[in-house]
Structure formats: C-alpha cells, structure tokens
Amino acid sequence: MDFTQSFRIRYPIIMAPMFLVSNEAMVKAAMDNEIAGTFPTLNFRKEGELKTVLENLNAYKAQLNGKQGNYGVNLIVQKTNPLYVKHLEECVNAKVPFYITSLGNPREVINAAHSYGAKVLCDVTNLHHAAKAAKEGCDGFIAVATGAGGHAGPYPMHILVPALQREFPDKCIIAAGGIATGQQIASALILGAKGVSIGTRFIASNEATVSNEYKQAIVDYGMEDIVLTERLSGTPSNIINTPAAKKIGYKQNWIERILNNNSRTRKYFKMLVQLRGMKKLENAIKPGSYKQLWEAGQSVEMVHEISSIDDIIHRLVAELQAEIKTVSTWKI
Known part of the structure; x- marks a missing residue:
C-alpha cells in the first residue's frame, strides 16, 4: 500500500491522536500542511460535540483547494468505553476517512469503515496483537514503540517495525514513539515504515489549548x-x-x-x-x-521551543528532505 496516496496526504506524517490535547484547530492545521490530523473521539464527550466537529472537518477538507490533507479519528474499542458504540455510529454517518483503533478488538470498526471505503490502522505493541488485528482485516498498524507518549509499547522502533514488516508484508506500517525530527522520520522509513505518527512534538504548539x-x-x-x-x-x-x-x-x-x-x-x-x-x-x-x-x-528530549503547527511541519519536512538527500549520496 502506498500510504500517502491511499490516505490522500502529501507527506507521510500523522499528527497522533492525543487525549485531551488534540482539537479541531490542530487537525485543520495538519490538513493545511498536507499531513493527516487525528483526534480521539473521547475528546468530545458532550452531546452533539463530536457530530459538530466531524461536520466542520468534512467541510474544511472539501475546501482545501487541491491540497492533500486528511483527517482521521481514534476510537478506544474496549467495552470500558461507554461512548464507543455511539461514537462509531456518528463517525460512520460522517464517513470519516480513516480510523485508528486502540485497546480492544477492532472488528466492528473495520467492518463499518470498509463498508464505505475508509481505512483502519490498529495500534499494536507486539506481534501477537498485530496477528489478531490482521485476522480481522485491518489495513495496517500503528507500531507503538517504547518511548511513545501515553500508552507505550515495550519494544524499540528498530525492532518492532522490521518484525511487523517481516510477518505482515501486505500491511501498512506506521512507526510511533520517540519521533520528533525529520531525521527520526527518515530512520523509520529506512526501517520499512510507510509513515510515522508524531504526538508529543505537537503538544508544544500554539494551536494546542492545554496550559x-x-x-x-x-x-x-x-x-x-x-x-x-x-x-x-x-x-x-x-x-x-x-x-x-x-x-x-x-x-x-x-x-x-x-x-x-x-x-x-x-x-x-x-x-x-x-x-x-x-x-x-x-x-x-x-x-x-x-x-x-x-x-x-x-521525544521531549528533541523539543526545544513552542511554535505554530505550520512551523513544526515545515521543519519536519525540511529535515526529512535533507536526510533523504544525504542518504542518496551514501557510498557503501
């Protein structure tokens, strides 16, 4: 799967869904800069909130004037999420472009998303959980490595990504955890990931409404x-x-x-x-x-200033392009 083409973005970057941090403005800024912006549906728990946000994002996406930006949602699919069923229904009604599932069996999300052509990536931290998600027909994995913010996995990216690629060569693998620079993005791509998911770097942004x-x-x-x-x-x-x-x-x-x-x-x-x-x-x-x-x-280690999402993405892309240029000159 060509990640950028299938997910209709220009750069292989997902702004990760961050509980209580991701908001509508951040997702719109991501789309403006031709990456994928995402958010946990649990960030919008009041009646009518999620429906309104999805309507706003669909309208915004329709007016990108040729830009290749996109958005998706993160669903906690455990039975302990009391809003799961309602939120999934609202997302399907809004025809959300893609989903990221966490902490549970993704079967219902996969079936619902595929019914209208949407994609599903499943958070995985090991081969066992990846096998279960693959069996349900997911389109790919968010390979959550050690060092990720929030729920983190036990294995480093340089082990988890190649292992997933070896076992599931037909799945799209997105590296997550400890990524905050273009150099680190390039490293993930060299390992075999089709893209990256970056969260912590975007907390220190003007658009984030946290303290x-x-x-x-x-x-x-x-x-x-x-x-x-x-x-x-x-x-x-x-x-x-x-x-x-x-x-x-x-x-x-x-x-x-x-x-x-x-x-x-x-x-x-x-x-x-x-x-x-x-x-x-x-x-x-x-x-x-x-x-x-x-x-x-x-990846807080790599964050040195609070800036706009525009500036963060421009820097990530410039750093990535510089790294790709450097790699192309290697002589082995």
Whole structure:
C-alpha cells in the first residue's frame, strides 16, 4: 500500500491522536500542511460535540483547494468505553476517512469503515496483537514503540517495525514513539515504515489549548524524565515525572492487581480506573492547575521551543528532505 496516496496526504506524517490535547484547530492545521490530523473521539464527550466537529472537518477538507490533507479519528474499542458504540455510529454517518483503533478488538470498526471505503490502522505493541488485528482485516498498524507518549509499547522502533514488516508484508506500517525530527522520520522509513505518527512534538504548539505550563514542560523536561505508570488507565502509560506523578505512583497495589485480573471485576475496575485517570488528566491540563500530571513521550528530549503547527511541519519536512538527500549520496 502506498500510504500517502491511499490516505490522500502529501507527506507521510500523522499528527497522533492525543487525549485531551488534540482539537479541531490542530487537525485543520495538519490538513493545511498536507499531513493527516487525528483526534480521539473521547475528546468530545458532550452531546452533539463530536457530530459538530466531524461536520466542520468534512467541510474544511472539501475546501482545501487541491491540497492533500486528511483527517482521521481514534476510537478506544474496549467495552470500558461507554461512548464507543455511539461514537462509531456518528463517525460512520460522517464517513470519516480513516480510523485508528486502540485497546480492544477492532472488528466492528473495520467492518463499518470498509463498508464505505475508509481505512483502519490498529495500534499494536507486539506481534501477537498485530496477528489478531490482521485476522480481522485491518489495513495496517500503528507500531507503538517504547518511548511513545501515553500508552507505550515495550519494544524499540528498530525492532518492532522490521518484525511487523517481516510477518505482515501486505500491511501498512506506521512507526510511533520517540519521533520528533525529520531525521527520526527518515530512520523509520529506512526501517520499512510507510509513515510515522508524531504526538508529543505537537503538544508544544500554539494551536494546542492545554496550559502553558504543560507546553513548557514539553520543552523543559528530557527523556530521563519520562516514566511509565499503571495508575491512570490500568495500561502502562508514559507521563512526565513531575511531583504529582511521583505522588500517584507507578504500579498498581496488590488490591488493584487482584481486581484487575479477576474475570468478574476486571471490566468494572478498568472502567473506574480509566474514568478516574481521565478526570485527573483533565484537571491537570487546565491553565493554572498545580497538579502537573501530563502525558508525554521520550521525544521531549528533541523539543526545544513552542511554535505554530505550520512551523513544526515545515521543519519536519525540511529535515526529512535533507536526510533523504544525504542518504542518496551514501557510498557503501
């Protein structure tokens, strides 16, 4: 699959869906710059919000005047997502161009999307989960490597991407985790990825509506300040190691582990943990919040300023083009 052609974008970059960060303005800016902008549907939980955003994005996409920009949505397909069924229906009605699925069986999304020609990429962190998604007929994978912001995988990009390419040569592989420069994009493409998904770099953007403290933290903190915690969603998630992060801790206690592993209590316990974690994160991103509980990936190491999405993408593309030119001169 030719990723850029199939997904109707010019550059092989997805602005990753970021919980409580991605917004309509960011997605429009991505489309303006001819990449794919995405957002979690859970960012729009009030009645009518998602429907309105999808209508706005479809109208905006129709007026791009020849530009090759596109958008997609991220759906949490676990049963613990109470809005999953409703959000999928609204996305299908709006004929969303493509989907990224996370944390569950993507079968319903794949069938619904393929009914009108949309594409589906599934978040995977290992070959086992990739095999399940491939069996359901997904179009490709978001290869979530170690160092990704939010839910991260255990394997580095330089292992996960080639392994997926070897096992699933017919699938489109998008590298995610630890990518914030054109050089890193080039590295992913050399490995065999068809494109990349970048999140953390776009948190430090003018268009992001999170607090200035959060944006500045992306600039000020480094790769050694990123830690995995199980306390926000029950699934290991990368956050900045602020005092608030240290306070909530990184591992579930023994009672939580029992509830999480018991077949009778697992669903409801995970739902409780996720709702509680969402509330904590929502409070933390608000301007003036003292809690400082922020999701981010190890690529904070590569972020040195807050700037517009236009400038970020222009720099990424220029750096990528420079790297491709350099590689073309190699003599081996």
